[in-house]
Each structure stands twice: as structure tokens, then as C-alpha cells.
Amino acid sequence: MILSAWFLVLYCLGGASYHVATDGDDDRSPLQAQNPSTPWKSFEPLRKLALQPGDCVLLHRGDVFRGSMALKGLRGNPDAPVVIASYGAGSGMPVISGAVPLRDWTRGSGRIWSCPLPSSDGPVARLLVDGIPQTAARLPATGWFPFRKAEKDSAFSGDTLPKGNWMGAWVHLRSQAWNLDARRISGVDSTGRITFAPKSNGRLNNGWGWFISGVPAALSAPGQWAYDSASQRVLWWPKPGQKPSSLHVEAAVIPHGIQLADSRWVEIDGIGVKGQSQIGIFGQKVEHVTLRRCRMEMPDQWGVHLEGAGNTVENCFLRGSECGGLWMMGPKARILHDTVEDINRLEWFGPRGQGGGGSEGRGISMNSDSGLVSGNEVHRIGYNGIVFGGLAVVIDSNHVDSACTTSNDCAGIYHWSTSFDAPTGAGTVIENNWVGRTQGNSGGCPGSTPAGHGIYLDDRSHDMVVRGNQVIGNERGIFLHNTRNVRVIRNLVRANRSHQISIVHDGIVPEELHGNVVDSNLVISSDTLVPIEVRSERAGEKIVENVGNWRCQEGAMDRNCNQALERIGR
DSSP states (O other), X not given: OHHHHXXXXXXXXXXXXXXXXXXXXXXXXXXXXXXXXXXXXXXXGGGGOOOOTTOEEEEETTOEEESOEEEEOOBOBTTBOEEXXXXXXXXXXXXXXXXXXXXXXEEOSXXXXXXXXXXXXXXXXXXXXXXXXXXXXXXXXXXXXXXXXXXXXXXXXXXXXXXXXXXXXXXXXXXXXXXXXXXXXXXXXXXXXXXXXXXXXXXXXXXXXXXEESSGGGOOSTTEEEEETTTTEEEEOOOTTOOGGGSOEEEEOOSEEEEEEEEEEEEEESOEEEOOSSEEEEEEEEEEEEEESOEEEOOXXXXXXXXXXXXXXXSXXXXXXXXXXXXXXXXXXXXXXXXXXXXXOGGGOOTTTTXXXXXXXXXXXXXXTTOEEESOEEEEESSOSEEEESXXXXXESOEEESOOSSSSSEEXXXXXXXXXXXXXXXXXXXXXXXXXXXXXXXXXXTTOOOOEEEEEEOTTOEEEEEESOEEESSSSSEEEESOEEEEEESOEEEOOSSOSEEEEEOTTOOSOOOOOEEESOEEEEOTTSOSEEEEESSTTOOOOEEESOEEEETTOOOXXXXXXXXXXXX
């Protein structure tokens, strides 16, 4: 609170301050709203206001605002940004909620309860019970149906489904080990053949997995819910011991918490957003937008999504979204000292799961020339913990724990490129990170084993340095897959399940590999594992210069091993 007070002194005294509180009145004038005793009630008056450099929008601490703050064309400057912050003596930060309370529950036949949606803002993206997302209705209740009679990327046999109205339902397709595509069912014929749109990201394979969700006919187990669009009612099958009347139940229906467009030099400090049906804080064509000390909790798709140059997210907390935690696109982006956790949890899926794109479920995703990802805590992520693109990115001093809980063949830190000639990734430094306990989820991928790697530089990654990292308890520790000119130096790589360091060239990339160097790393593993794997499908090809590494046996650290730890700075 002391930091926020100084922040307001520095920035808000140069312009007008407009106050918003849930006990306010939108009929008040802009001049009245500058008095904290006569605030506005909602964000609607802000739409008519031309905010100037140095102006502040202040939300009353402890209040919950149901709605969306949509602002366009803000023009702050480096000395006088437009500020969105808090005021008052209330406890806790103000929260912008995208969810509406559900109170009028009635019990129907069996164990299903229903409640009318109090507005016409459906469909419902999530059902939150005491703040925690419930599982959207799905069949099968757990696990997967196998694909039968799969037709490339557009249809398959759904003859395992019971009879019901499945038109418009969401079907979730394990089209690749790292993808769980969400598609709408467009047709079900008399034989049970299911068609969907758009096409899947990968080719469907017989025996691989799928499940269906998002319609009342899919209600199959306690804890599940569905939205009936015909009656505009939410259906819920409570778990044993749960009583709807005694719980705080909300439906996520409002797309965004804060939406900025065509704006620059904006500071958002100490604001919470929660339960949006799409994105917590969404910025399009924005420059030099800074988020500090904000909390983004349980939006359905992304916590933060910013597109533009020079944007920063610092000391923020993000939890519970499904597509990803934090996505920044544009040069000189900075992601600093944030906590991102519980992203892309399968048991929290809403009807559309992780969305229609490919490779979703990322903790931090950055595509930024000269971008910086530093000092972040990234925990329990469904897909890759940190994904990056752009020139000369720095990935430094992050703690990435337990990525790949929903998808397979992914990593704590990951990159790939379409071409060795593409600039993306070149000049990147990955240093001083802790990456561990990456899991891998092979559900729906028969014949596969869990494959969650530590630092994974994939097809055509090139011209990078990986140094000074601790990579512990993954499938492969550091994995160079079809790379060029990558230097792996002075890392501690320990107790990974397969190989500690792998350098592999396979048929996915036909071009020659060269310039990879693995030097001065300390590799600690059991005596039954090959510590450093070097493998090429081309006979005689030298894909790595493997020099000067130390190997120690787990549980038998001797003097030489301890000296090696000192040499690499551990």
C-alpha cells in the first residue's frame, strides 16, 4: 500500500483523478467524480471521457466491479502516463470480475440442479465454485474415447457416444502429442460419423484419444456443469456434500477485464481481474503499457495478452487460465518477477478447453526482439513453461517447476523455428534458470510414454547460448533436437530420467547440422544411464563438439565432483 501511495503521488498529481466505487453514481459529472467522496459506480462514464497524460482512474480498494473496462486511444507519455490504480482505505485490491453470481438454484430430476443465468450474456465459459473452476460436462467422465475410422483431419466415427443432441458440442482431439484441439461438432449422421470445423491441427490417428464436452447431454459425473442455451440455465451436478445454496457460485460470461486498444504509456497498478470468459487484461496495438502488482485469476483463456512494443508485466500473479498465462508480442517486452501457476489444468477445462489454436497451454509466451523474461516463478503448467521467439531474447533466473501436466513432448523452456535462415531465436541467452520436474502427459497417445523435457531447443533452433542453468528431474535434461550453433556450457544437469543432455539429428530436418558445442557441464546421473546422448541418422555426421564435461554418479559425489561444482559456480 505504501508503494501504491507513492505511485499515486508521483503520477496522479499531474492530472485529473477519476474515482469509481460500487456505491457510486454514474449520473455524476466528471468534475464530481474527481472527488473520492462522489465517485462513479461503473466504468461506463469512462467511455465518454478523453483521458489526458497524467490522468488517473482510481478504483476503490476492496470493491468488486462486475463488467469490463474498455479504453481506446489513450495517449500518455514517459513523464505523465495514464494510470489505472486504486484508492481508499479498504482492504485488498479492487477486483474486476467477469463472472455473475448464481443464486436461484432448483433441484431437478436426479442429482442435477439448475439456475437461470441472471443476464443474457451467455454462453458460460466457466462455472466457479468458491473461486475454483468446475469441470465442464464431458464424456467420457475421465480418460478418452479412441478414434475409430478417422478421416485425416475432419471426421471420425462417434459410435461410442450414447444417443443425444451433440450438434454444436465441443470435441477435444489429441491430434498430436503436444496438441489438444478444441473443435465444434458440425454434423452427426445416422451411422455416428462426426464432422467438425475447422480442421484439426494434425492428422487423426485411429486409437488416439478424444472426448466431448459443453452440452447437457455430456453430464456424466459429480462436479460437472453445462449451460443449456435453449433455456438459458446453468446445470450443475454437485459433488457429494455440496449444497448450491451454501456456496458462492458464479458463471464466467464477460469476455475481458481490462481491454486497451490503440494506446501508449499506460500504467496499471494493483488491480485484480477474475473470472473472465476470455482474457483478463487484453491490449491490442498498445505500446509502453506496464502492469505492476496485478492479479489475474481464473480467466478462461489468457491471463494477460499484450500486442505492441515496449510493454512490461512486473510483480504480477497469474493463475488458472487454459490457453496460457501470459502472452506478449512485440519488441522489447519485459516479463519480470511474476508468478504464473496452474495453467491449462485438464480438470478445470471449460467447454472449449484450451481453445482452437495449436500448441496451447503455455505458462509464459513471448515473441519479442530484445525481450527479457527474468526472475519469474512458473509452476504447474499444462504445456511449455516458457516459450520464446524473436532476436536476442534473454531468459534469465526463472524457476520453472512441473510443466507439461496436460500435453506431451514439451518442456520447461522451449523454442523452435521454421528455418535456419529465420532470425527468430538468434542471439538468445538462456542462463541461470532452474528447470525441473517437467512431467509429460501421454494420455490419449497410445504407445507413448510421458516426455517432458527441461530445456528443449527444437527443430531449426540456432545461434543460442544455454549456460549456468540447473536442470533436474525431467525426461531429457537439455535437449538439442535438429539445431545449429547452440552452445551448452557450465550447466548442472542432474537426475533426469532418460539422458542428461541429448543432441539428436533425425529425418524431420534434412539440412546438415553444425556448430553445436557442449562444454564444461557437470552431469550427475545413475550409472545405468547414458549421460550425454549424441545421435544422428546420417552416418559419420558430427553434430556436436562434446568437450570438457564432468560426469559424476548420483549418490557418490567425490572430491572431483565437488570441485566441478565450484568451477561452474554451484
